[in-house]
Amino acid sequence: MENLELLIDLHQHNDRQGPGGALETELAITLAALDRSRPLKIADLGCGTGASTLCLANKLNADIIAVDFLPEFIEILRRNAETCNLSQSIHPQVESIDNLTFAPNELDVIWSEGAIYNIGFEQGINDWRPFLKPQGVLAVSEITWLTDHRPNEIQSYWDAQYPEIDTASAKIKLLEKAGYVPLGYFVLPEHCWLDNYYHPLQSRFDKFLSHHAHSDDAQALVEAEKQEIEVFKQFKAYFSYGFYIARKLA
Numbered sequence: 655m656e657n658l659e660l661l662i663d664l665h666q667h668n669d670r671q672g673p674g675g676a677l678e679t680e681l682a683i684t685l686a687a688l689d690r691s692r693p694l695k696i697a698d699l700g701c702g703t704g705a706s707t708l709c710l711a712n713k714l715n716a717d718i719i720a721v722d723f724l725p726e727f728i729e730i731l732r733r734n735a736e737t738c739n740l741s742q743s744i745h746p747q748v749e750s751i752d753n754l755t756f757a758p759n760e761l762d763v764i765w766s767e768g769a770i771y772n773i774g775f776e777q778g779i780n781d782w783r784p785f786l787k788p789q790g791v792l793a794v795s796e797i798t799w800l801t802d803h804r805p806n807e808i809q810s811y812w813d814a815q816y817p818e819i820d821t822a823s824a825k826i827k828l829l830e831k832a833g834y835v836p837l838g839y840f841v842l843p844e845h846c847w848l849d850n851y852y853h854p855l856q857s858r859f860d861k862f863l864s865h866h867a868h869s870d871d872a873q874a875l876v877e878a879e880k881q882e883i884e885v886f887k888q889f890k891a892y893f894s895y896g897f898y899i900a901r902k903l904a
């Protein structure tokens with residue numbers, strides 16, 4: 655079995671595929687100060703099985719195009735939207751976030767939680783900008799250094815995983831350079847990582863390993879996830895996801 659299939663199987667049963675939380679999505683909605691007088695058109699990019707999509711649909715009068723390149727995640731989102739009676743406002747779409755097919759100035763809001771790192775923050779904010787209407791809002795969570803200095807061990811870890819990791823001030827500078835006006839920034843608290851993401855993931859390890867007959871690949875995947883969790887626990891004072899909310903400069 656391909657590793658991607660294993661990764662999908664391990665993650666698809668959880669509500670989220672990355673750190674985040676409903677309260678934090680709501681806080682970002684508040685900071686975005688959206689004009690709610692008319693229906694909004696929102697793209698949720700790298701939506702996974704749709705934790706943020708469902709929250710946005712519940713809170714806003716909006717048409718939400720939920721985009722992910724994994725059909726398995728999109729299918730679960732489609733079923734969840736039906737169960738929650740939100741199919742009218744959620745439009746799932748299998749597409750890559752580095753090759754989007756929206757029209758120029760089509761969207762009021764671009765939302766993306768825990769996904770922009772897949773194409774890189776700077777590329778994402780620049781490539782997605784044309785799809786936003788003038789004054790449209792971008793809300794993205796992105797891996798961020800919380801301090802100016804940090805131990806070499808965690809610096810090397812992230813240099814290898816995602817060299818674009820940087821401080822909030824540097825990320826905000828990139829937003830300004832790309833033609834956005836920053837509206838707000840906050841850090842995802844620890845419970846978004848542990849209670850909402852890692853603990854549900856950990857609780858599936860045994861079932862996952864049995865289901866795959868403890869294959870070498872399945873064990874390697876679980877070990878990698880365990881190591882990631884340990885790194886977070888040891889160095890959580892130095893990094894988290896930052897949530898950035900910004901308006902497109904007209």
Ligand code: SAM
Nearest residue numbers: 670671672700701702722723750751768769772
């Ligand atoms: N936003 C979801 C959440 O917070 O639970 C998922 C976050 S998960 C860390 C990253 C998501 O990005 C996954 O669902 C993955 O399939 C998707 N993804 C990664 N690369 C992508 C790409 N090039 N195009 C579309 N989706 C992508």
